[in-house]
Amino acid sequence: MENDLEYIYLVQKKAALLQGIMALLSWDEKTHMPNDAIMERADQLKLLQDEIYMLLTSRKLSSALCRLRNQRLASRHRMIITELHKDTQKLRRIPKEFLERLTRAETIASQAWEKARKKDDYSLFAPHLKRLISLKRKEAGYLNPKLKPYDALLDEHEEGMRESRLTDLFSYLKEELVALLKKVQETKAYKNHKELELDMPKEAQESLYHELVRKMQADGEALSIDCSAHPFTTRISAHDVRITTRYLNPLEALFSTVHEAGHALYEQNLPSGFRDTVIYNAPSMGIHESQSRLWENVIFRSSEFWDGYHDEFISHAKKKIQKSSLFKGINQVRPSLIRVQADEITYCLHIILRFEMERDLISGKVPAKDARSVWNKRTKSMFGLKPGSDNQGILQDMHWSLGAFGYFPSYAIGTIYASQIYKAMEKGIPNIRKHIMSRDFKSIVDWLTKNIHSKGRTMTAEQIIRKATGSGLDPKIYIDYLHDKYSKIYRFD
Amino acid sequence: MENDLEYIYLVQKKAALLQGIMALLSWDEKTHMPNDAIMERADQLKLLQDEIYMLLTSRKLSSALCRLRNQRLASRHRMIITELHKDTQKLRRIPKEFLERLTRAETIASQAWEKARKKDDYSLFAPHLKRLISLKRKEAGYLNPKLKPYDALLDEHEEGMRESRLTDLFSYLKEELVALLKKVQETKAYKNHKELELDMPKEAQESLYHELVRKMQADGEALSIDCSAHPFTTRISAHDVRITTRYLNPLEALFSTVHEAGHALYEQNLPSGFRDTVIYNAPSMGIHESQSRLWENVIFRSSEFWDGYHDEFISHAKKKIQKSSLFKGINQVRPSLIRVQADEITYCLHIILRFEMERDLISGKVPAKDARSVWNKRTKSMFGLKPGSDNQGILQDMHWSLGAFGYFPSYAIGTIYASQIYKAMEKGIPNIRKHIMSRDFKSIVDWLTKNIHSKGRTMTAEQIIRKATGSGLDPKIYIDYLHDKYSKIYRFD
Numbered sequence: 001m002e003n004d005l006e007y008i009y010l011v012q013k014k015a016a017l018l019q020g021i022m023a024l025l026s027w028d029e030k031t032h033m034p035n036d037a038i039m040e041r042a043d044q045l046k047l048l049q050d051e052i053y054m055l056l057t058s059r060k061l062s063s064a065l066c067r068l069r070n071q072r073l074a075s076r077h078r079m080i081i082t083e084l085h086k087d088t089q090k091l092r093r094i095p096k097e098f099l100e101r102l103t104r105a106e107t108i109a110s111q112a113w114e115k116a117r118k119k120d121d122y123s124l125f126a127p128h129l130k131r132l133i134s135l136k137r138k139e140a141g142y143l144n145p146k147l148k149p150y151d152a153l154l155d156e157h158e159e160g161m162r163e164s165r166l167t168d169l170f171s172y173l174k175e176e177l178v179a180l181l182k183k184v185q186e187t188k189a190y191k192n193h194k195e196l197e198l199d200m201p202k203e204a205q206e207s208l209y210h211e212l213v214r215k216m217q218a219d220g221e222a223l224s225i226d227c228s229a230h231p232f233t234t235r236i237s238a239h240d241v242r243i244t245t246r247y248l249n250p251l252e253a254l255f256s257t258v259h260e261a262g263h264a265l266y267e268q269n270l271p272s273g274f275r276d277t278v279i280y281n282a283p284s285m286g287i288h289e290s291q292s293r294l295w296e297n298v299i300f301r302s303s304e305f306w307d308g309y310h311d312e313f314i315s316h317a318k319k320k321i322q323k324s325s326l327f328k329g330i331n332q333v334r335p336s337l338i339r340v341q342a343d344e345i346t347y348c349l350h351i352i353l354r355f356e357m358e359r360d361l362i363s364g365k366v367p368a369k370d371a372r373s374v375w376n377k378r379t380k381s382m383f384g385l386k387p388g389s390d391n392q393g394i395l396q397d398m399h400w401s402l403g404a405f406g407y408f409p410s411y412a413i414g415t416i417y418a419s420q421i422y423k424a425m426e427k428g429i430p431n432i433r434k435h436i437m438s439r440d441f442k443s444i445v446d447w448l449t450k451n452i453h454s455k456g457r458t459m460t461a462e463q464i465i466r467k468a469t470g471s472g473l474d475p476k477i478y479i480d481y482l483h484d485k486y487s488k489i490y491r492f493d
Numbered sequence: 494m495e496n497d498l499e500y501i502y503l504v505q506k507k508a509a510l511l512q513g514i515m516a517l518l519s520w521d522e523k524t525h526m527p528n529d530a531i532m533e534r535a536d537q538l539k540l541l542q543d544e545i546y547m548l549l550t551s552r553k554l555s556s557a558l559c560r561l562r563n564q565r566l567a568s569r570h571r572m573i574i575t576e577l578h579k580d581t582q583k584l585r586r587i588p589k590e591f592l593e594r595l596t597r598a599e600t601i602a603s604q605a606w607e608k609a610r611k612k613d614d615y616s617l618f619a620p621h622l623k624r625l626i627s628l629k630r631k632e633a634g635y636l637n638p639k640l641k642p643y644d645a646l647l648d649e650h651e652e653g654m655r656e657s658r659l660t661d662l663f664s665y666l667k668e669e670l671v672a673l674l675k676k677v678q679e680t681k682a683y684k685n686h687k688e689l690e691l692d693m694p695k696e697a698q699e700s701l702y703h704e705l706v707r708k709m710q711a712d713g714e715a716l717s718i719d720c721s722a723h724p725f726t727t728r729i730s731a732h733d734v735r736i737t738t739r740y741l742n743p744l745e746a747l748f749s750t751v752h753e754a755g756h757a758l759y760e761q762n763l764p765s766g767f768r769d770t771v772i773y774n775a776p777s778m779g780i781h782e783s784q785s786r787l788w789e790n791v792i793f794r795s796s797e798f799w800d801g802y803h804d805e806f807i808s809h810a811k812k813k814i815q816k817s818s819l820f821k822g823i824n825q826v827r828p829s830l831i832r833v834q835a836d837e838i839t840y841c842l843h844i845i846l847r848f849e850m851e852r853d854l855i856s857g858k859v860p861a862k863d864a865r866s867v868w869n870k871r872t873k874s875m876f877g878l879k880p881g882s883d884n885q886g887i888l889q890d891m892h893w894s895l896g897a898f899g900y901f902p903s904y905a906i907g908t909i910y911a912s913q914i915y916k917a918m919e920k921g922i923p924n925i926r927k928h929i930m931s932r933d934f935k936s937i938v939d940w941l942t943k944n945i946h947s948k949g950r951t952m953t954a955e956q957i958i959r960k961a962t963g964s965g966l967d968p969k970i971y972i973d974y975l976h977d978k979y980s981k982i983y984r985f986d
Contacts, residue, residue: 014540017536017540018540020533020537021514021518021537024517024518024521028517028521033729033733034714034717036714037729037730037733040510040513040732040733041733043510044510044513044730047510047511222527237534238533239529239532239533240527240529240530240533
């Protein structure tokens, strides 16, 4: 038994090291690597991926885990064994040849997506999407043959989440959001809104946003920030978490930077006692997104924050803007075609559109060849807008091209969790609004570390949220948050 | 047989991938990684190092190689098998436990060296040096028990080179260099020389030197250039070679950048037909250094280059300097204490000092505890100067702290080779001086690729040089080169 325990810790340590190395290879690919090296980088990644697969699917590990599961062990060990067993059994059910086929198909599909984006033509991507869908259905069967395919895929990103629950959740959310949007649209402020025009040198943005991230890091280490086409966060080792950002326009860069820094705080504050084990991870994508969206939206788009930050921020802009105009511009509500530019009210509508699309694609109700027309029809009915092109429509997100079906709902779940967390923090942290105004984030980081980050995978996401906020996933709190905030900005009841 | 061949190619491919990943981990450690992550990075490197060791020392590989060595094979295969057999047999002779002990000792010694540098006190480093010397003697015994320990270590960097040959070479060189130095020192120009004072914003340097590197790349890909405390070149994959530099003062930065870019050209132009085999490497450190020193000294310190470059360069300096003063300043001869700041005439004297030191340290003639006093005495006799402190003396180079005994001579060998190569290029490339003046380096890069880089390890370093220049290692050509150049600058016969 002693040896089995030692062995499973050793395997996890080795897997963690290899995963960290893979994270570095990927980070580098997107930040520093010359384009010409892409094939060799793929070979390097595949080599390590194969090693991790062999390590985690070995009969030796499986036998050790089986023996350990029948032992009486301290709860720490039991927790690790349960999660590791779950992960590895799932992996063992997927044949290696299939996994390789899927990976190859994803690589080809994402290249096809890039090409289709360049030509702004979905039909170049459609056959690849079709092939991916068929492979993902097959993968779902391996992952959990007892579940509906889409449920099995959902479960990978949000353990325990089911299509039926999401259908209910989203139907409530849609109704409430549409109603709220209507209220906003009927106000004078909405009708009179002028487009925000903001210009700021890249160097100024860089130094401002790096400083904000340092404030978010409270007393932690400085976080490394590089540029990449699509911002992301990665953990190379426990002491080496990195984010990337991009500078398209000043506000997008700000929100994108603090969004990633929110993810980074999670990765940096995982339970150190569980380092190099499966527990040293977030339990779901939804709870991870709750952290990025808490910082991005709830904190950094709040009136408290901009009350305290406006003067410093605008002093770096090429043209001055009044405090109230900037704040309203930042929180401008407007139905639009592009998810990543959406405001807080319409954002989840974009997610619901994608949920419905991928659910129907995976079930076969919508064939890949019809996806464009269905997308456009549903966009029209959801937002009253018609995509001017595929890039503004079905080609706008890269997720499906990477095989990430069932991921989109995590954004909505995270958004809802974020509002729940903020409500709980308001109770738990005296003067939180003052802290936000003065950019003194230590109490917030401490609260998040204690109640969210340091739990790792010792509980499910919903258990963590329930313990931290008093309730499970609760869209009503999100609607209340939105109502409260936007009724003040747009002046309605 | 077919299977054996396939197997050895597979092993080499896997080793090349792992070595590339290790190169990235090391590059990142020195350019981007946060300090706190150093222990985890060491674990990541050790994991891959162990895999490479296991891969290359396996009985399976050894048996396959033995069987193949008895077969009749195409010369390409034979070449690979010979070199791979040599490398792996050597590795197999070193016990894994010993290798780990050595690596640990090197890590500890280099940390001790850093500390000793901070306190400017050799005595803090002496016990570590003593321990390393004893381990390196042991390693030498594993590597080649038939050779003297120092010869076995030399052979690792310059295959076939022996202490006895170096002793002769360096005795000739020392005599000639001292005589040349004396001639220089007797001139009026030497006595009247004024210190060069040059100030240039870092941004201007960066853009100037990146442009020079682009010119050196001729029609190749742009080379990535990052900053690190000690400049280096690394190959992460065939299409991903990177250099680092540092900006201490404008001219040092220039020479350091083009020095590394010279190394990089070698790594970029290795024989692509031998990619992912042992042949896809330089055959020795000496020939590698010949490339960096050719660019750094022979080309970028030449009057042709500065004739063409002066005006553009100096337009970025804060204060103008006359063409002749700048050129003389760049080529100022002056006995000094610091190797990396030495001019072309005294540089090899620094190497000779180090060769004599490490030879005597390894043989035991000079015990580590006496190394400082011996160093200082020999410095006095070589340069007529006394180190003001250990940092200006025995602590100035990090090589020994990393266990790199037998490496220093490569710098002198490379320096000599560089002058031989230039002489051959002068014959082979019409108007080479004009090309240098106009910074049109394509003909030079093509010549080097054809005659040096593309040979990989298909021949020994000296064979390559002989074929390319008509003679083996020939210090007389170097002395002639120096005499020709410096007699013009300092005006003597």
